[in-house]
Amino acid sequence: MASASEPHLPAAQRRAQLAQAIAQVRHTVEQACTRAQRAVESVNVIGVTKHKPASDVRLAYELGLRDFGENYVQELTAKQAELADLRDLRWHLIGHLQRNKVRHLAQAPVTLHTLDGEQLANEMIKRWSLVDHRAEVFVEVNLDNEVQKAGCLPEQVPALVHALSAHAELRVVGLMAIPPATSDPEQTRPYFRQLRQLAESLGLLRLSMGMSQDYAVAIEEGATEVRVGSAIFGAR
Numbered sequence: 530m531a532s533a534s535e536p537h538l539p540a541a542q543r544r545a546q547l548a549q550a551i552a553q554v555r556h557t558v559e560q561a562c563t564r565a566q567r568a569v570e571s572v573n574v575i576g577v578t579k580h581k582p583a584s585d586v587r588l589a590y591e592l593g594l595r596d597f598g599e600n601y602v603q604e605l606t607a608k609q610a611e612l613a614d615l616r617d618l619r620w621h622l623i624g625h626l627q628r629n630k631v632r633h634l635a636q637a638p639v640t641l642h643t644l645d646g647e648q649l650a651n652e653m654i655k656r657w658s659l660v661d662h663r664a665e666v667f668v669e670v671n672l673d674n675e676v677q678k679a680g681c682l683p684e685q686v687p688a689l690v691h692a693l694s695a696h697a698e699l700r701v702v703g704l705m706a707i708p709p710a711t712s713d714p715e716q717t718r719p720y721f722r723q724l725r726q727l728a729e730s731l732g733l734l735r736l737s738m739g740m741s742q743d744y745a746v747a748i749e750e751g752a753t754e755v756r757v758g759s760a761i762f763g764a765r
């Protein structure tokens with residue numbers, strides 16, 4: 530696979546590099562959709578741009594990407610300000626959200642992929658009650674029960690989703706998970722399947738799962754949002 534690892538290249542060269550990487554990702558998405566008998570429009574590719582310059586986001590936007598994911602609130606809001614002219618660009622926060630950063634995030638529309646419990650939800654409800662847009666959220670699920678890992682335990686998810694359905698400020702649209710890292714993408718398949726089953730049992734339609742290593746497998750298992758960083762923008 531082409532590696533787009535040189536953000537310092539002249540813009541024309543960087544654009545060509547990103548164009549090639551994005552075409553490759555689209556091809557992989559199409560193939561996975563064909564295998565899974567899914568419509569290619571049912572998969573949203575989120576370009577993950579943490580530690581990459583705003584100029585990369587702009588180039589990828591010009592090449593057709595509309596969804597971008599960041600891990601840190603400060604980096605997200607800085608790029609959001611710099612790229613405010615790109616009206617239909619959609620921002621996603623995919624990294625852990627600390628409660629004391631919530632107020633910075635409520636200023637502009639964003640989809641949060643890492644809602645991990647009621648404390649964070651309550652802080653969000655407080656902040657979003659002051660603005661005129663809703664927050665779209667994915668509940669992050671800790672599928673492998675690792676104590677040090679972020680996310681809700683699977684058995685806690687139904688109660689959280691139910692509690693949040695009473696609040697207009699947040700809208701839970703789906704579930705998100707990061708399976709344990711492995712060099713063999715096939716090993717992540719059971720985790721993706723488990724997340725889909727949990728989402729289906731709750732009537733949630735969207736699944737944020739799959740990264741550069743394993744997004745093809747995630748699509749086969751029903752991912753609606755894949756979070757692809759290094760396969761598009763190169764090593765970090």
Ligand SMILES: *Cc1c(COP(=O)(O)O)cnc(C)c1O
Binds near residue numbers: 624
């Ligand atoms: C960094 C990151 C990604 C992208 O990872 P790649 O392996 O570079 O595709 C996806 N999801 C989350 C939560 C991340 O932190």
